Amino acid sequence: MPSNIEIKARVTDDSALKERAKIESGSEPTILEQEDIFFHVPNGRLKLRKNKGATSKLIAYERDDTVEAKRSDFNLANVTEPDALVAVLTRSLGVKGIVKKKRELYLVGQTRIHVDDVEGLGTFMELEVMMKDGQSQAEGVAIANDLMKKLHVQESDLVDKAYLDFLLEKQTS
Template sequence: MPSNIEIKAKIDDLQPFKQKAGVLSGSEATVLAQEDTFFNTPNGRLKLRQIGNEKNSELIFYNRPDQKGPKFSEYHITLVNDPENLKVTLGKAYGIKGVVKKTRYLYIVGQTRIHIDDVDKLGSFMELEVVMKPDQDIMEGEKIAEDLMQKLDITEKSLITGAYMDLLLK
């Protein structure tokens, strides 16, 4: 199963943070309008991600601990070409937990995806996803995440533990 090391943090000001991420990546951001529909599950998290007006979407299952700082996450992605019908089917089977809408600014630095998210009803956040290589040591992924945290001036107090869905449900 693919995996990554992830951190998530609240940020106060989008613009300076986007500038730092752009300098580190050496490129402009890819801007994505995303809507994630979360479903009730007995374990992990299951979401249907719809991106802008694209017909193709992704059904994503992931499992990660709710803790501050770098955390190991395993995930599986299935491409979906009929997201609206799948949403109805999964909603009837499991129930819809909620929906997260966001504008995502995506930057790539090495094997890390920097997401800067403007989340409806929550505010501004950032995520680092160090996409792990096969047989790569978890400690190495954590070190990459911690190094980028330092370069982006992410402090321990700004780190959050759960998913955006968890924050919306509070």
Template structure:
């Protein structure tokens, strides 16, 4: 599979995103691979208008938040994503400031079941107004190559029964705006 490339100096992961055909099947496989029931996370992501990449404020049920900038290509299959995160005790004030300063591009609300499989975050997402998706994020160490991350992603993809034709490009925000 081809991988697309982007920035430097940031945290990196190799990720894939795919439409889920059989929710029960993929959750069952993720539980087995992670040897856990997973963790449920409710997320409300507000995307801001920026000249490059994506900037979102992710707010959790307890009102804590993460401001996340990331840049990755919009292509199917494993792709390199570079990102920076800032954790905030309360996201409400920064949301207002960023909304006024940059403008809001859109909002994505989802319920996410997170499974850890080695160094990979396996997300099973129910996205409001879109449906069910699966996302893999292979978090790369400084000394790991993109190729090593791709192999891990492709192996997990196969283990979870994700087909190439189920892969999607872009972000949930892009799908909502179509």
């Protein structure tokens, strides 16, 4: 099963973070507009990611909600008819929530740096170290922690929740 090591943090100075990410990656970012539709499921999370101008994906994943670097195990499938699949999944599972974001994607080795402008929440940064076969979790965590330092991300900025969880909390408060 594919996996990655993730870190997520709030961003206070997005222009400085983007400049550091650009330096680390050696290139301009790829700009993505995404809508993640989450469904009620008994285990983990299930979302349909609609990518403007690109292939949509159905993604199932499990990940602990902690502030430190954490492992995420996932499966994904390309979706050619996202609206039809949303209708089917909504009817059978129900929608838990929707996250809309504009993402700037930078690639550094085996790590994806995401600078996300999340509708209703603000700006966040995610690191996803895409694990290689046979690579230990400790190696992935070390890569994530090293890049976090290079990007000047402070431990006090780390968050332990998914964007959806923050949005759901906002709705209930």
